[in-house]
Amino acid sequence: MAAIKNNKWRYSHSIGRQTAEHNESVFGRTGGFCYPVGIAPANDGFLYVLSRGLGYKEDLGHEHLVDAYMRISKITVEQDHVGDIARNQFTWPSSIAVGKNGLLFCSDEHENVIKIFHNDTITPFPEVNFNNDHISKWGAHGTKKGYLNGPSGICFDKYENLLVVDSNNNRVQVFTSEGAFINSWGKIGNNNGEFNKPWGIVCDNNQDVYVADWGNNRVQKFSSKGEHILNFGESNNHAHAVNHPAGVAVDSEGFVYVTDWGNKRVQIYSSDGSFVSSLGGDIESINSKAEHYVWWRIVGNIEGDSPETRNLLKQTQLETKKYHCNFFGPTGIAVDRDDNIIIADDPGRLIIYKKGN
Numbered sequence: 001m002a003a004i005k006n007n008k009w010r011y012s013h014s015i016g017r018q019t020a021e022h023n024e025s026v027f028g029r030t031g032g033f034c035y036p037v038g039i040a041p042a043n044d045g046f047l048y049v050l051s052r053g054l055g056y057k058e059d060l061g062h063e064h065l066v067d068a069y070m071r072i073s074k075i076t077v078e079q080d081h082v083g084d085i086a087r088n089q090f091t092w093p094s095s096i097a098v099g100k101n102g103l104l105f106c107s108d109e110h111e112n113v114i115k116i117f118h119n120d121t122i123t124p125f126p127e128v129n130f131n132n133d134h135i136s137k138w139g140a141h142g143t144k145k146g147y148l149n150g151p152s153g154i155c156f157d158k159y160e161n162l163l164v165v166d167s168n169n170n171r172v173q174v175f176t177s178e179g180a181f182i183n184s185w186g187k188i189g190n191n192n193g194e195f196n197k198p199w200g201i202v203c204d205n206n207q208d209v210y211v212a213d214w215g216n217n218r219v220q221k222f223s224s225k226g227e228h229i230l231n232f233g234e235s236n237n238h239a240h241a242v243n244h245p246a247g248v249a250v251d252s253e254g255f256v257y258v259t260d261w262g263n264k265r266v267q268i269y270s271s272d273g274s275f276v277s278s279l280g281g282d283i284e285s286i287n288s289k290a291e292h293y294v295w296w297r298i299v300g301n302i303e304g305d306s307p308e309t310r311n312l313l314k315q316t317q318l319e320t321k322k323y324h325c326n327f328f329g330p331t332g333i334a335v336d337r338d339d340n341i342i343i344a345d346d347p348g349r350l351i352i353y354k355k356g357n
Contacts, residue, residue, distance in 0.1 A: 009268070009279055009341070009353050015079050016349035034069035036344035038096035040104065041336035046082070048104055048119065049073040049350065050096040050332070066128050072096065072104060074119065077340055077352060083122035086133045089115065094152045095200075095332070099177055100160050103135075107151040107164065113139035114151065114162070114179065138179030143169055146181035153201040153212070153247070157224065163201055163209065170195040172211060172226065185226030190216050193228040200247035200259070200332070204271065210256060212245040219245055219258055221273070232273030233258065240275040242267055247333040249341070251355065257341055259330040266330060266343060266353075279341070279353055280327050327351065 016032040038050035053070025066088040074082040085104070092110035099105050104117040115134040123129060139148045150168035157163060157174075161182060164173045171186035186195045196215025203209055207224040213231075219242065221229040233242035243262025250256050254271040257279075265280040329346030336342060341353040 009277065009355050011279075012340070012352040012354045013079070014349050014351050015075065015077075032348040033073060033344075033350070035347055036332060036350065037094060038106070038332045039334040039342050039344055039350070040096040040098045041334050041342070042098045042102060042119070043337060044102075045076060045337070046119075047075050047077060047334075047336065047342065047350075048085075048096055048098065049075060049344065050093050050106060052093055053090075055092075068128065071123075072106070072117065074122070077336060077338075077342065083124065085119070085121055085123065086115075086117050087123045088128045089117075089133050095154045095165075097154045097156055097162065099156055099162070103177075105154060105156075105162060105177070107154050109150045109152060109167070111139075112141040112148040112151060113137045114154070114164070114175075138175075145184050146173070146175075148173070152199045155201050155203055157203045157207055163203065165198050165201045165211065167197055167199060167214075170198065172198070172201065172209070172222075183226060185222070192231065193220070193222075193226075195220075200245070202248050202250050204250040204254060204256075205252070208271075210248045210250065212248045212258060214244050214246065217242055217244060217262075219248060219256070219269075219273075221271075230273050232269055232275075233267065235275070238263075239278070240267075246331045247344075249333045249335045251335045251339045251341070253339075255355075257333055257335065259333045259343060261330055264327045264330065266327070266333065266341070279343075 033049055033051045035052040036049050037052050040048040051069060051071050053067040068087055070090055071087040072085040074085060090108050092108060094107045094109045097105045102119045104119050106115045115137045117134050121133050141149060148166055151164050152167040153165040155163050160177050162175050162177055166173050170188040171184050173184040174182040195213050198211050199214045200212035209222045211220050213220050218231050218233040220231050233245060235241040242258055242260045245258045246261040247259040256269045258267045260267045265278050267278055268276040270276055327345050330343050332344035334342050339355050343351045345351050
């Protein structure tokens, strides 16, 4: 259990299994994800999870080869699955954000574009729309201001401007939701305000901007105009440091959550960069769905309720708890309207933490 003053964080549950299994388009049933990298909570309580997919195309009986695992999943934090959107509509998707009127904005690192989708265009598995599901897209490859080279993390500010981490250009760029260039800051380097393959980004309630500076092993904080404020995550104390941070999120109280990909954990900091706590490996119990899954995977092939099955399950309980709350490769992270902390973990699940007394 991680705690500070009157706040504490506890493991709640995981969504999805660590397989590349498809989600069935049946409300109330959730299968798995396939290398989820982005999470976007909406104000109506739905979550949109961006799966990067297998990274290669398969023959599923369509006219063309497809990667049907690459998609946006519409779910709830209670594990209800509504359906999948934008199946096979990307090359190398990276991040997702919910914009005005619930439109979904997704970055594609390979195509160097931002694609926009409706949030209710469900495509039941294994169908694929080869005419493209996106309603529009913008962006072009290049190094000049307003051009993109490997766009990764994206987020909206309160003015509905889209902030884009232009990773291979080592900068942050700001656009209108229609793609008109507004501002940019950053260049390659390790000084204040410089980046080395940055990835995740988020705006807090004060419109300050946090960027996960992947290659420099730190998080940088900026004003809304791109003025450097501070760095954190750089420390000789391993417990306080980050190693290739991927995603960053902020809750309603201003706590900053960083997916510490290289150390397989989530680090928590205050808004001034002070280290608060870590998440990972602190499970106290598992829910019934997790128990059922473990029983099926570990002892389901042994028939009946016998001393053998009971003893085997008892022996594996500790490892089971570790299995469900330890991270394997945390990437995307988000905080929803109820301050649930939602972490995308490779290869196919979300891990949920709750905060409260």
